[in-house]
Amino acid sequence: MTARELVARIQEKVAAEGIAWRAETRDTFKAGDPSTVVRGVATTGMATFDVLKRAAAADANFVVTHEPTFYNDKDLTDGLETDPTYVAKQRYIAANGLVIWRFHDHAHALRPDPLIAGSVRALGWTQYATPGDPRLYVMPSTTLRALAADVARRLNDHGLRVVGDPDMRVSRIALGPGYGIPPLTADIDVAIGGEAAEAGGNAEYAMDAAAAGRPRGMIVLGHLMSEDYGMQEIADWLHTFLSDVPIRFIPAGEPFSNVQ
Amino acid sequence: MASGGAVTRRTFVVTGAAALLSARAPRGARSVTAREVVGRIQAHVGVPWREKTVDGFKAGDPDTAVTGIATTVMATLDVLHQAAAAGRNLIVTHEPTFQGGADDAGPRGSDPVYLAKQAYINEHRLVIWRFAHHWLARRPAEFTRALGTALGWAAGRDPANERLYTVPATTVAGVAAHIRTHLQIRGGIRLVGRADAPVRRIVLSPGTTDLASTVANLRDADLLVSGEPREWEVVEYVADTAAAGTPRALIAIGRVVSEEPGMRACATWLRTVVAGVPVQAIATGDPYWRPAV
Numbered sequence: 001m002t003a004r005e006l007v008a009r010i011q012e013k014v015a016a017e018g019i020a021w022r023a024e025t026r027d028t029f030k031a032g033d034p035s036t037v038v039r040g041v042a043t044t045g046m047a048t049f050d051v052l053k054r055a056a057a058a059d060a061n062f063v064v065t066h067e068p069t070f071y072n073d074k075d076l077t078d079g080l081e082t083d084p085t086y087v088a089k090q091r092y093i094a095a096n097g098l099v100i101w102r103f104h105d106h107a108h109a110l111r112p113d114p115l116i117a118g119s120v121r122a123l124g125w126t127q128y129a130t131p132g133d134p135r136l137y138v139m140p141s142t143t144l145r146a147l148a149a150d151v152a153r154r155l156n157d158h159g160l161r162v163v164g165d166p167d168m169r170v171s172r173i174a175l176g177p178g179y180g181i182p183p184l185t186a187d188i189d190v191a192i193g194g195e196a197a198e199a200g201g202n203a204e205y206a207m208d209a210a211a212a213g214r215p216r217g218m219i220v221l222g223h224l225m226s227e228d229y230g231m232q233e234i235a236d237w238l239h240t241f242l243s244d245v246p247i248r249f250i251p252a253g254e255p256f257s258n259v260q
Numbered sequence: 261m262a263s264g265g266a267v268t269r270r271t272f273v274v275t276g277a278a279a280l281l282s283a284r285a286p287r288g289a290r291s292v293t294a295r296e297v298v299g300r301i302q303a304h305v306g307v308p309w310r311e312k313t314v315d316g317f318k319a320g321d322p323d324t325a326v327t328g329i330a331t332t333v334m335a336t337l338d339v340l341h342q343a344a345a346a347g348r349n350l351i352v353t354h355e356p357t358f359q360g361g362a363d364d365a366g367p368r369g370s371d372p373v374y375l376a377k378q379a380y381i382n383e384h385r386l387v388i389w390r391f392a393h394h395w396l397a398r399r400p401a402e403f404t405r406a407l408g409t410a411l412g413w414a415a416g417r418d419p420a421n422e423r424l425y426t427v428p429a430t431t432v433a434g435v436a437a438h439i440r441t442h443l444q445i446r447g448g449i450r451l452v453g454r455a456d457a458p459v460r461r462i463v464l465s466p467g468t469t470d471l472a473s474t475v476a477n478l479r480d481a482d483l484l485v486s487g488e489p490r491e492w493e494v495v496e497y498v499a500d501t502a503a504a505g506t507p508r509a510l511i512a513i514g515r516v517v518s519e520e521p522g523m524r525a526c527a528t529w530l531r532t533v534v535a536g537v538p539v540q541a542i543a544t545g546d547p548y549w550r551p552a553v
Contacts, residue, residue: 048496049503071471071497083475085497088504148551159450161548186372197468198488198515199355203547204334205373208359211337212376220548223491255495256450256512 032099045228118230159256164217194226320387403522453509466518487518
């Protein structure tokens with residue numbers, strides 16, 4: 001089976017789930033020859049150079065990545081053609097016969113969203129889910145400080161950051177994937193997700209809410225800490241209809257380390 | 261004549277400002293309105309004023325007599341409390357005020373936090389004016405220069421590239437420790453790359469950090485100090501560069517923290533532009549903290 005044929009199988013499965021393939025989508029081949037015969041599949045949060053080395057070592061020559069390969073959302077390579085990092089990555093891809101395909105938009109369209117489901121499983125929050133609202137999790141009351149510490153431990157997240165009063169009580173949590181942290185409202189206590197602009201959104205809202213005597217919180221996990229676990233779910237999903245090729249999850253891992 | 265006129269005006273405005281602390285000007289008293297302050301800023305900023313810009317009044321009456329000016333990175337409710345307590349009723353902010361990129365309340369129009377902020381602004385007759393595009397457009401670049409100076413690196417500024425600094429030989433971890441002692445950071449420092457890698461040349465990128473400038477500048481430097489890098493852009497690029505065998509590192513300090521020195525510089529500049537009105541910088545503060553795990 002070639003990479004192109006494998007993608008067609010994914011598209012058939014997505015269609016069977018009632019999701020129409022978008023005319024404009026991020027979910028396309030990003031590097032390598034789609035006619036390459038697939039020896040193994042690796043799913044990952046991000047096809048970093050380090051992930052590609054691990055994929056090649058595991059003989060997984062078809063890489064399904066959730067995030068970009070070439071440092072921008074559209075994987076545009078204008079301006080990168082002579083950049084040594086870009087050139088080295090492309091050379092490595094060619095030398096090892098790798099094919100990279102992005103699975104983002106249609107992955108998020110699956111129900112439940114595997115990118116959220118992966119975080120929920122890693123957090124151990126399945127029992128707090130709310131029927132009818134896939135983003136809302138209601139748990140026994142705790143403090144923002146205790147919740148943040150628990151989340152950091154469960155995800156092994158070193159770069160996790162929090163906005164809001166550490167001693168505020170929290171019970172109602174809105175969980176979103178990646179850059180899609182749900183906006184804070186009066187109805188939820190804390191919003192959790194991967195990455196967010198520091199200005200013009202939840203960070204300012206949480207600071208204003210504290211000053212207004214209505215404390216709210218935000219926990220920023222890091223983009224990969226929020227979505228990498230979900231690509232394990234994608235690997236599991238691929239297993240349900242691709243039995244003729246080895247499939248594994250290769251975590252991109254957290255890019256940040258904490259320095260004191 | 262120009263300087264004599266300025267002194268006269270300054271004396272007059274100081275007297276007027278003292279009388280105006282209650283924001284109730286006796287009719288006919290000369291004072292400067294928020295609109296007039298903005299007119300002076302536009303006349304002196306040194307870059308053409310754009311037709312389309314986010315810079316403008318975001319709340320309050322532009323004809324309010326100004327008793328004092330506060331510059332800040334982000335006009336949070338806490339910053340507004342401090343400004344009102346200090347009698348600074350014109351707030352010059354770099355970032356949006358109403359929890360949305362376009363300062364449009366959008367679905368938050370009936371939100372209690374949004375309404376509390378608007379009520380506080382009205383009750384204290386504050387005026388909020390955003391100064392982002394044009395303060396950013398000045399050259400030399402104000403935010404970069406101010407951050408470099410705040411970090412004590414002014415002597416190492418590259419004359420040919422204002423984002424590039426040479427520092428005494430250290431390591432990535434050494435720079436991180438240095439940043440912690442020079443900036444008001446609570447939880448925001450994150451590191452990509454090896455902490456023990458040697459550092460001599462540093463690229464400064466306060467605010468958000470784009471890929472194109474990083475690709476161009478990082479060839480000549482060991483380390484990028486960034487405000488808010490995106491994980492699928494510059495973070496991946498630095499990690500890949502290191503994985504490709506070229507040692508490079510990134511220290512992310514947070515957008516607000518990286519912009520505080522630039523808005524302190526803005527207060528200093530405003531004192532030269534608007535005579536007779538007290539001007540101070542009010543720190544927004546690092547929004548983030550870290551849990552002890």
